Amino acid sequence: MEKLKYIVEDSILAELLGVQNFSNKESAILELVKNAFDANALTLKIVIKKDSIEIVDDGCGMNRDDLAQNWMHIGKSSKGYEINGANGKKRVQAGSKGVGRFALARLGANVEVFSHKNACKSIAWITDWNYSTLEEVEDYSLIGTKMLITKLRDKWTEKTANNLAEYLGRTYCDDAMKIELFFGDKEIPINRVFEKPEKGVNFSSKITLTYCAEKKNLHCCVESDEFSEEAQKYCKNNIYSYSNDIDLKKEYSDTSFDEEVTNLDNLLMELGDFTAELYFGIDRVLTGDDERFLYKRKVLSNRYNYGIILYRNSFSISSYEGKKDWLGLGKRSRKSPAAATHPTGSWRVRENQISGVVNIDKKRNFYLQDLANRQGLDENNHYKLFVEIIHTGLAEFERYRQSLIRDINKKNKPEPKAEDSIIAKVVKNPETMKILTKDEEARFVDELEGLQKEQREYKKNIEDTEKRYKYDVRILNVLATSGLKATSIAHEMKNDRNKIDGNYEFIVKALKTYDMWEELCEPDNTKVAHLNVPELLKKNRDTGVKLLQFMDVMLEEVEKGQFIPEEYSIKELLDKVKVNWESDYAWININVEVNNQVRFTIPEDVITVIFDNLILNSIQQNEKRNRLEIEIEVTASADMLFVCYRDNGVGLPDKYKKNPMKILEPHETSRKKGHGLGMWIVNNTLNMSGGEVLDIISNIGFEIDFTIGGNL
Known part of the structure; x- marks a missing residue:
């Protein structure tokens, strides 16, 4: 059986691994810089002229065997992880693929490489990427490797040489090897970025x-x-x-x-x-x-x-x-x-x-x-x-x-106006201007300057508010769209309410009329779950009840009246929330503690949004529990409600224990399929009402303390 090896033309290798493999001339130069670095060079000199590029390093060099067995062996690399540097500092070698040498092909059509390795004869490798020659030469003046590239594929100018200097300043971050760059006889400095960062000058x-x-x-x-x-x-x-x-x-x-x-x-x-x-x-x-x-x-x-x-x-x-x-x-x-x-x-x-x-x-x-x-x-x-x-x-x-x-x-935040404002007096009676004292004139000027400042602040606050609501609307529009779709379906379902509500009784009655019900209820006919007709019908009825509850809630919560501020009994509003949730989830118990006399002017949807999201969050975090206790305590002042909401569940996930306020951020969730908006909506609603979250505690269960204002 004959063993075969691929044979690839030199010019094809040069094209694929050189010309096409490097996106620009700077990255090709960088590859040769890496080669010099891996050769343990202390100094690398790059001289760019209009018709040639010369790259000279004082590294370890190559002898005939190195070039023939490694350089000419595509994909073979003798480079490991680390070498002891010539200056005593270890270097992690940059190369490993064994193709970097084709960067020369990206730069020019003709290449001459001269190299000298200690105690060996110098060598000269010359190629036009169709034919390559190698010979040993008697040149003891050379230390390291020199590459001369001609028939350049790119036009080089002082500007592009400066671009190369900037590029090398970005891409090389070591001081083990010094790089010197020249365009003709002019040296172009290479300054490493981030070399000496200065606070207050380069960054804050x-x-x-x-x-x-x-x-x-x-x-x-x-x-x-x-x-x-x-x-x-x-x-x-x-x-x-x-x-x-x-x-x-x-x-x-x-x-x-x-x-x-x-x-x-x-x-x-x-x-x-x-x-x-x-x-x-x-x-x-x-x-x-x-x-x-x-x-x-x-x-x-x-x-x-x-x-x-x-x-x-x-x-x-x-x-x-x-x-x-x-x-x-x-x-x-x-x-x-x-x-x-x-x-x-x-x-x-x-x-x-x-x-x-x-x-x-x-x-x-x-x-x-x-x-x-x-x-x-x-x-x-x-x-x-x-x-x-x-x-x-x-x-x-x-x-x-x-x-x-x-x-x-x-x-x-704007400070309340002083009652003894000079401007107010002048506006009320312009004649006052004529009899102002020196002190009042000074105050008058100060107040005018204050008004100008307030005007600027007011304009800035409007801009900030616009930005804020653009952000809020983007998030809430997503939820609103989903809600409108659900509401549309709920309206359609309302027309089928009688069918959903009464179908179970009608089917059972029909089966009894045809003398089939008793037989379907026989033990032998109810052993297999998917053939147990009475049980399947019962489950269908239970699902129908939930769908009707969903429909009622959806239609009730988007009624226009929900958004109009009115004076409500907070106890009545929270009891309504309690009944809705306990009817849907038999395993939760909500205890509301608030004085019957507490009344507060607020849109009903604010209470619904806050507590629906809190209760839903408690349910989702504790789905595996058999029983969940939720307590809501509310006290009131003239313009603020103080609320403590807590449950006896598993509490916050570990990732939030150090910084529980993090759960208020948008898209912050511990559930793989969660949207992370529930607690953000709570916080946003509180903030718009003039309230705020005071504390979140999760030692045993979950607790959040907050205020609700009357600004909505």
């Missing part, structure tokens, strides 16, 4: 993420210099720093980021440790916002705008050099476009507001694998988990920053 907040695979823990640390010292007196959290540890096994235990993930525990371990250092900064503070939100500065003098770069050891990974939004931050912020001042919506950082580095390791993060064409990573489950963990860390920063801005924004 630094977010450090450290993932430990063994502990399945993400440590998040924020250092902030965004707000002035005065802001601290309004903020519950420290305005300068924040840190938190997240148990990712708990965080992702109930709600998988991907249905294909079958063993999250293994995936978290296999992913391996990694770190990230991200720099946040807004481009420019709008006029007036510096006072409203107590920003420390209006603009960052040299704000980072490089995007987020993914580095594997000393080099970035192709397609993840910051220009591509590989973390999907744009899509993420479009899904949740709330402003940071939004009282209930979740603010998301915009892709143009953040730059930084994510560091992975060739061995430790083995499962983050390159695509065959080297233009990115295989977006497998390990990669999806990797991105999700970074999103989780960003969400910690977003919650922290939004909490500061919300606290600061509370000071911007």
Whole structure:
């Protein structure tokens, strides 16, 4: 039996693995930079001329055997994980595929490679990608490797050489090897991005993420210099720093980021440790916002705008050099476009507001694998988990920053007008202007300036309100559309009410008329569930009863009168909610404690929306329990209801124990098929009424304390 091997023409290899395998000339140069780095070079010199490119390194070089057996062997690589650097510093080798040498073909049609390895003869390899020659030469002046590329495929100018310098500054993040770049005789400096980040100049907040695979823990640390010292007196959290540890096994235990993930525990371990250092900064503070939100500065003098770069050891990974939004931050912020001042919506950082580095390791993060064409990573489950963990860390920063801005924004509420206003007196009697004292004139000017400021604030508040309601409406429109569909079906069902309600009796009566009922009820005819006609009819009747209840509730809750504020007995409203739920769920008991005398002016739908969502949440979290006790206690003041809602269920999932307020964020859920909007709707409704959530406790069961105002 004859053994055969593929034979491929050199020119085809050069075309496929060189010209077509590198998306641009800069990435081809980078591949040769990596080769020099892996050859243990301390210095690499790149000289670009209009008709040639010369690349010279002082690395270990190659002899005849190296070139013939390794260089000319496609797909073979002698590179391992790590080598001892010439300067005593270990280097993680960048290459492994054995095809990087074809970057030369991407750059030019003719190539000459001269190399010298210690104690060996120098060699010269010359190719036009159709024919290649190799010879040993007597040249002892050369140390390392020199490559001369001619018949260039691209036009090089000083501008494109500068672009290369900027590209190498992004993609190379080590100081083990110095890179010198020349365009002709002119040296072009290569400045590494993020080399010396300066707070208040390049960024306003630094977010450090450290993932430990063994502990399945993400440590998040924020250092902030965004707000002035005065802001601290309004903020519950420290305005300068924040840190938190997240148990990712708990965080992702109930709600998988991907249905294909079958063993999250293994995936978290296999992913391996990694770190990230991200720099946040807004481009420019709008006029007036510096006072409203107590920003420390209006603009960052040299704000980072490089995007987020993914580095594997000393080099970035192709397609993840910051220009591509590989973390999907744009899509993420479009899904949740709330402003940071939004009282209930979740603010998301915009892709143009953040730059930084994510560091992975060739061995430790083995499962983050390159695509065959080297233009990115295989977006497998390990990669999806990797991105999700970074999103989780960003969400910690977003919650922290939004909490500061919300606290600061509370000071911007308009203060009540003084009764002895000079302006009010002048408006009432213009003649007063003529007899104002010096002190009153000064007060008059101050009040006018205050009015101008209020006008600006008012205009800003209108803009913020518009943004807020655009966000709220987007979410609620989805639910409203589903509700309208259900309401339409309920209206149709109303016409069939008599059929649904009476069909059971009519069928039983008919079967008795035809002398079939007694026989169908015989024990022998009821043994098999799907042939047990009496039981099937009974189940059908029970389902019909539930459908009628659903129809009644749907039609009742969308009646126009539900939305008109009236003075109600709170006890009567809550008893109505109690009866509706207990009739549908026999295993729950709702105890309402509120004085019969408590009356409050409020639209009925506000009470319904708040307590229906709370009760539904309790039911969904405790579906496996045989009995659920719910208690609702209400007390009242002149303009506010104080409510304590609690159940004796399983309480919050572990992921919310450290920060229970997190359940109020939109799309936050522990259920795989949940929409995560129920508690957000509760919080949003409370906020619009003028109330707020005071506390959430989940030591034993679940408890939420809140106020309801009368602003709706």
